[in-house]
Amino acid sequence: MTDHTAEPAPVTADASAEDAGRIVLLTASHRVAPGLLSWPAWQALRAADRVLCADPGHPQLPYLREAGVRVEHEAPDAHALVDACAGGRTIVVIPSGEGDQRLTDGLARLAGSGRVAMPDLELLPGSYDLPGARLLDLVQVMDRVRRECPWTSRQTHEGLVKYAIEEAYELVEAIEDGDRDALREELGDVLLQVVFHARIAEEGVSGEEEEDARAFSVDDVAGDLVDKLIRRHPHVFGDATAESPEDVSAHWQATKAVEKQRESVTDGIPLGQPGLALAAKLAGRARAGGIPVELPRGEGVGYELLALAARAEAAGTDPETALRAAARVYRDAIRAAEGVGE
Template sequence: MPAPSPPRPAGTDGTAAGRIVLLTASHRVAPGLLSWPAWQALRAADRVLCADPGHPQLPYLREAGVKVAHESPDAHALVEACAGGRTVVVIPSGEGDRRLTDGLARLAGSGRVDMPDLELLPGSYDLPGARLLDLVQVMDRVRRECPWTSRQTHEGLVKYATEEAYELVEAIEDGDRDALREELGDVLLQVVFHARIAEEDGDEPFSIDDVAGGLVEKLIHRHPHVFGDADAQTPEDVSAHWQRTKAVEKQRESVTDGIPLGQPGLALAAKLAGRVRTGALAVELPRGEGIGYELLELAARAEAAGVDPETALRAAARAYRDAIRAAEGLGSGGERTI
């Protein structure tokens, strides 16, 4: 149990100035899940004030025997309520009460008022990923109220998914941390957007929770060395188990099943070569005339050496781009795509 706050020196009238506790709680955490210091402060307070009679915490406070007055005092009244060494806990409405906190700041800065101790006590904290709940709520409202967003379909959004993915790759290759954060958000938006559209399907609806739930199950099932008793000492062990699990899950007839043929050519060639290698299949590269077969051989060689040919070619192309700009008398780089 934390030590109690030391008593305040007496004010000019001989009375202690008391203590104000502003109790905050995350709206993203279920009401009633308050920290132990928060419950201690509530139970020990002389008065507990909350201006919002519909505040989600109130039923739980009543159940715990904490009496709450539905009042919205200004700063002067709140300071007076603490006279005589009393403790008043204020439960702000929503994200906070700016009027009250600004008023307390002005009183404290005036130097003319014997101020109580002022404590900001977090009653609950956001859990990791809590802002995703906000994202889902905002996406739901935008889908309902925005004339453009409300008319979009899975098919109409396809081009944006590919564009955002390439912009994410560019941010990673540039080493631009600010751009990386932004582009990750744009890719995440595509996921949430498509899931929101899927909720409206009349035959086979699903939601973002279904998407996330399926992903959680997949990750747990495909990582028995983390969540189970399986043993995997190397990345190669993990990859081999992953491929075996996927083959059983999807009942694939061929190692080529599930490889999207619409991906860039070098990536497609490397993916096929990787499936052949991990599947220990004795399949020789097809021979033929033309640059396509030469590129196929290069992609297979790169994959076998642990090199992503798409990444390698982009790096070489970027160096070529810089050489072109240098020949033009310009600096390297240039503006990123927006």
């Protein structure tokens, strides 16, 4: 919001540039725990002549007090702040919300007027977002939507299944189209399904009178995934070596076998996936496991497709992807015959 109040009288003191002082606007990420400030930020706070914060409930204040930094609960306008710096004083301003925009707008106007001896202005980041920090925002937003949205609050794992499948297929389409903008959006939609299901899982199983031990959160999901990635990459996090993608796959499969303690190489293969993908997965597991089994023979196109899927898998081709690529060519041919443009 821009400050439309009348411009105050210009500062007319014979202050030199060195005497104009310094204003430090200290910013901090709300995604980083309060008190975890950078060393330059702590240096600026300790060396400042005054530290100002208009919000008495600011989350940084208890940590500043503990460190012996005196903070004044004051929200000066731009002109008063510039005037207070006269004589070479340094003032650190801790952001406090909407008032900061009025202050920065006012400082910009004063600096542009050419009629004021301006102090040095510095924007000092006190903390930075780490990679993945916006995921914290996603979790918070999902939590609020789950509580307050009439539709979202009524959803269940079972009711969301169809959306997970749809979003996965839309992601595949974006990848096959080479559409980077669509890829970014569809990855977000797939991520939403993960966060949505994890949020529902926090509430446990409906009907449980006591706290449900089977309840879990998105942090549990992420923690399990981190542990799995570390276990299955001993060549990265351990002493094992891997010189090729085949070595990595061998490590992965060996670790899975120990974890899952499966009776059959077919255990864990979802039977609900598309038929060609299912056939290729079964053939691949049998081949990798050295299971001496021949393909079943029978009449009908199903057995023919099974043989084609197994042959494609052995040749290193994903039959599902290959068929989709051919089907897209077929679709384009149909549209061309219809005279329909892209």
